[in-house]
Amino acid sequence: MTISSQTAGAIGAAAFVLPALGFAIGPVFKSTPHRWEVVGPTDMFSDTNYVPVVLTVNPTIGEAGKTTAYVRRFNPAIDTDPYDEGTPYIAISTRCAHLGCPVRWVDAAERFICPCHGGVYDLLGRRVGGPPVRPLDRFYTRVTGNNVELGPRFSVNSQLRRFSPRDPGQPLDGIGQYLYPSRPGAQKL
Amino acid sequence: MPRVPKVPAPPVPAPLREPPPRPGQSNGKGGPLEGAKHAGITAVDWIDERTSLSGGARWMMFRKVPKGTNWFYTLGSATMFAFLSQAVTGVFLAMYYRPDASGGAYESIRYVTNEVFLGQFVRGMHKWGSSVMVILVFLHMGRTFFFGAYKYPRELNWVIGVVLLILTMVMSFTGYLLPFDQRAYWATVVGVNINGTGPLIGPYLSDFLRGGSEFGATTLSRFYAIHMLLLPGAIIALIGAHLYLVAKLGTTAPPWQKPLPRSEELNEAEV
Numbered sequence: 001m002t003i004s005s006q007t008a009g010a011i012g013a014a015a016f017v018l019p020a021l022g023f024a025i026g027p028v029f030k031s032t033p034h035r036w037e038v039v040g041p042t043d044m045f046s047d048t049n050y051v052p053v054v055l056t057v058n059p060t061i062g063e064a065g066k067t068t069a070y071v072r073r074f075n076p077a078i079d080t081d082p083y084d085e086g087t088p089y090i091a092i093s094t095r096c097a098h099l100g101c102p103v104r105w106v107d108a109a110e111r112f113i114c115p116c117h118g119g120v121y122d123l124l125g126r127r128v129g130g131p132p133v134r135p136l137d138r139f140y141t142r143v144t145g146n147n148v149e150l151g152p153r154f155s156v157n158s159q160l161r162r163f164s165p166r167d168p169g170q171p172l173d174g175i176g177q178y179l180y181p182s183r184p185g186a187q188k189l
Numbered sequence: 190m191p192r193v194p195k196v197p198a199p200p201v202p203a204p205l206r207e208p209p210p211r212p213g214q215s216n217g218k219g220g221p222l223e224g225a226k227h228a229g230i231t232a233v234d235w236i237d238e239r240t241s242l243s244g245g246a247r248w249m250m251f252r253k254v255p256k257g258t259n260w261f262y263t264l265g266s267a268t269m270f271a272f273l274s275q276a277v278t279g280v281f282l283a284m285y286y287r288p289d290a291s292g293g294a295y296e297s298i299r300y301v302t303n304e305v306f307l308g309q310f311v312r313g314m315h316k317w318g319s320s321v322m323v324i325l326v327f328l329h330m331g332r333t334f335f336f337g338a339y340k341y342p343r344e345l346n347w348v349i350g351v352v353l354l355i356l357t358m359v360m361s362f363t364g365y366l367l368p369f370d371q372r373a374y375w376a377t378v379v380g381v382n383i384n385g386t387g388p389l390i391g392p393y394l395s396d397f398l399r400g401g402s403e404f405g406a407t408t409l410s411r412f413y414a415i416h417m418l419l420l421p422g423a424i425i426a427l428i429g430a431h432l433y434l435v436a437k438l439g440t441t442a443p444p445w446q447k448p449l450p451r452s453e454e455l456n457e458a459e460v
Contacts (some may be wrong), residue, residue: 027407028396058405061290064374065405099379116379165402167395169386179388186402 029184038147039071045089045148047073050105053091055139055150068094069139069150070105070112078123081160089141091150092125097132100168112136126158133171134158140189152189164188248436255442261336262440264329269428271322276421278315286367288413290406294369319361326357338441346434353427356420363416366409377412378404 039053050070058065070092079090092112094102101116111128112121120129125136135158140151153165157172164187166172170180182188212234237243254262285305287297301308330350333339339347366377381404385395400407 025397027400028393030401032402058403061404061406061409062292064290064369100382101375101379167385167392168382170392180385180392181389183392183396183402185396 027185031185031187034152034189036142036149036151038144039069039150040148041146042143042148043146045071045073047075047078049107050092052105053150057153068102070094071141071148071150081124083156083160083162087141088143089148090124091139091141093137093139093153095137095168097127097134097136097168098130103136124160125156126160133169133176134166134173135160137165154188162188249432252436252439254440255446257443257446258440259443261332261443264325264332265435268322268325268329269432271318271325272424272428274318275315275322278311278318279417279421281311282315283417286413288367288410290369290409294367294409298368298370319364323357323361326354330354336441336443343434343438343441346431346438349427349431349434353424353431356424356427360416360420360424363412363420366412367416369409374404377408381408 035056037055039055040051045051050072052068053071054066054068056065057067072090072092074084074087074090079087084090094104094112096103096114096116096119098114098117098119101114103112103114103119103121105111106113110123112125113119114130114132118130119127119132121132121136122128125138127133127135135156137153137155139153142149142151155163155166155172157163157177161172163172163177164182166180166182170176172180233243282301285297285301285308287293289297298312301312303309333347333350362377362380365380366373381395381398384398385391387394396402398408398411399405400411
């Protein structure tokens, strides 16, 4: 009697606790489809300076789902890192690698500067000052016809090696890439 | 001429005396006030006879408190009343609020603030009250710490208090997103990313908070459910446990209170 009633109680409790937990945790394991979005014609961008474009990260929440990226044509004189070989355009995410505030490209200083806690990045998005733990994230780019398209985001370490998109504040150098593992919901292209 | 003191009336012999009213019965004297009083007593008696609640109420309310108890000892009650104020104003704000990330949330808050009668006042109570509650929690915690009231046998009450402090912080964090303006959005982005900096489980934790790998509509509804369904229940339950332990263990005297000399203590006991 005791055993069977306790078993029945456990089954009854599990019957509502487990679905509820799965319901709450489920979105963590859901992979989001990769989006490609046209941001402008090819002649809109130069290979010496950045042009800001607005793209949609999440189409379901209106204005809050949009973000800004800085786009520039690939320039073999600047983009000498082997990982960028064959990339038609360089698209830098404005999401600061410290805590996710929006950075701004300051032309006079030739730096990306974050208003929140003073993160500073150079032309390639590499950290040159402040609290950020890795360079600015980037977007995959491709050219279709006459248009530049931006794809999914990816993160880079200080050698500009590519990783699946991480959240801000998570370093990728050394042991960092193992301490902050890739998530099932956000995969590299 | 000096007045002669009035001589007390002689006692009426017992058989001639009017019998006292039976419990729950008026003896016919007294107006409607007396009747209302008796009706109240009857109702309370009816409940007490079936629940024995009066013993618990007496145990909770008529406790012995040490000498030297002062205004600092009211900070806990003040915190609880700040929470009650948050609960009441929150219920009424929920009557208008829509957790709709594509603009409806901001619009409903704008509507409460600008259009609803007393809406700005109730929303202001909730908004400023949250800061008041956090401040009071820390003052109460400071009182407990500096008076040494966390020591044996009250350690568990300190632990419950710390959990309540954390829940209050989570309450503030989730409530901050709900107006869904620029400040709310960026504060949540930064807050979730701070969560994500925890090694190994951090990335999964921030995915859980956002309900996905990017900030989205589920983030807002998640925060809303945590803010108005999950946490209030947990906080109420823990406040109940906190109060039970306060009544069970009693309060401490302030540290500067000297024990009474032995002889005086005895005299007090006789009185």
